[in-house]
Amino acid sequence: MRLLVSGGGTGGHVYPALSLVKYVKEVEPDSEFMYVGTERGLESSIVKHENLPFASVDIQGFRRKLTFENVTTIQKFLKSIKDSKRIIKEFKPDVVVGTGGYVCAPVVYGAHKLGVPTLIHEQNSVPGVANKFLSRYVDKIAVCFEDAIEYFPQAKVELTGNPRAQEVAGLSPNNYLADTYHLDTAKKTVLIFGGSRGAQTMMNAVAESLAELEAKDYQTIIATGKIYYDDMIKGIELDALKNVRILPYIDNMTDVLANTDLVVSRAGATSIAEFTGMGLPSILIPSPNVTNDHQTKNAMSLVKVGAAELLKDSDLSGASLIKTIDDIMNDPNKLQQMATEAEKIGYQDATTHLYELLKALQK
Numbered sequence: 001m002r003l004l005v006s007g008g009g010t011g012g013h014v015y016p017a018l019s020l021v022k023y024v025k026e027v028e029p030d031s032e033f034m035y036v037g038t039e040r041g042l043e044s045s046i047v048k049h050e051n052l053p054f055a056s057v058d059i060q061g062f063r064r065k066l067t068f069e070n071v072t073t074i075q076k077f078l079k080s081i082k083d084s085k086r087i088i089k090e091f092k093p094d095v096v097v098g099t100g101g102y103v104c105a106p107v108v109y110g111a112h113k114l115g116v117p118t119l120i121h122e123q124n125s126v127p128g129v130a131n132k133f134l135s136r137y138v139d140k141i142a143v144c145f146e147d148a149i150e151y152f153p154q155a156k157v158e159l160t161g162n163p164r165a166q167e168v169a170g171l172s173p174n175n176y177l178a179d180t181y182h183l184d185t186a187k188k189t190v191l192i193f194g195g196s197r198g199a200q201t202m203m204n205a206v207a208e209s210l211a212e213l214e215a216k217d218y219q220t221i222i223a224t225g226k227i228y229y230d231d232m233i234k235g236i237e238l239d240a241l242k243n244v245r246i247l248p249y250i251d252n253m254t255d256v257l258a259n260t261d262l263v264v265s266r267a268g269a270t271s272i273a274e275f276t277g278m279g280l281p282s283i284l285i286p287s288p289n290v291t292n293d294h295q296t297k298n299a300m301s302l303v304k305v306g307a308a309e310l311l312k313d314s315d316l317s318g319a320s321l322i323k324t325i326d327d328i329m330n331d332p333n334k335l336q337q338m339a340t341e342a343e344k345i346g347y348q349d350a351t352t353h354l355y356e357l358l359k360a361l362q363k
Ligand SMILES: CC(=O)N[C@H]1[C@@H](OP(=O)(O)OP(=O)(O)OC[C@H]2O[C@@H](n3ccc(=O)[nH]c3=O)[C@H](O)[C@@H]2O)O[C@H](CO)[C@@H](O)[C@@H]1O
Pocket: 010, 011, 012, 013, 015, 100, 123, 124, 164, 193, 194, 195, 196, 197, 223, 225, 248, 249, 250, 251, 252, 253, 266, 267, 268, 269, 270, 271, 272, 274, 287, 289, 290, 294, 295, 298
């Protein structure tokens, strides 16, 4: 298969596309791939790290307010459709997949105009602007939440789940944390991260509770997000920490998740697809800064079945963070119950399903 994928801005739109590519590579090893993103988005560094052909277009998001900046945005959008068409004509994909973020709008739209079959993947319970715009033109729409179905033309939409759920399903613990971070494989592990870019309020709470975390009988890994790392480690002697590891970003998230007992995170759709895909208990702190408060909706689908606990960003402090973690970590039955409930709602066959949709579109 010749597969062109596009999605970006944040990791939540990038990793599902990469999971899909990885799966297609496994089932059709002769396949060729092309990733189209922007140079500025997280995709450029993540995709280059994966050694995947990468082409970029220059585009920026619309401001919600009426500003002169939007004139530049429109000019860039028109130019990026032209550039996308050129990339598509050169690569000649069988099918083009968009996984959200504004970069996929010109790419998928351009593909549609050239008569190439198209599919968009919406990770969230409330669709983003790019996917809503594209839904009129694409051939197929894959979603991850039942709640998302109503936003799209019914004849095109299908509930598949997120490919990251299948990628992490069935992972088992290994020595990764000992080998990579010199942590103790005999101890339970808590992972704390604020989505792919990090989260200021979460890191403030973590900073307040660091001394306490260091003294716990579980160990903690903290991924701060690249922009918060320097502030976070100011004044901390990292080598002296025995029980806590602080990192700017985790490149091998699957290996870390495989060895995690409880995760504390924002409620980004791809993150929670991972937690449910592998049956991992979580404390979810929805970001208050996203459109239509979609992370609270994402989180509630886990909370209502007992797979996760909700901690509101407005209630977050060092003390509330520690208490919520301890309440779960000190109760092995609860931890097990949450894991079981999480796994039940995971879409462990998401990528296979998505691949079947692509095969049906392939001319
Ligand atoms: C602020 C914002 O707009 N957030 C949105 C963005 O979040 P964001 O990009 O944070 O997306 P998600 O939480 O869904 O996914 C983050 C991804 O990055 C990975 N990861 C994270 C940290 C790290 O150190 N290493 C690493 O590999 C996670 O394992 C996961 O695969 O896209 C999501 C998916 O459309 C949305 O639901 C979120 O609301």
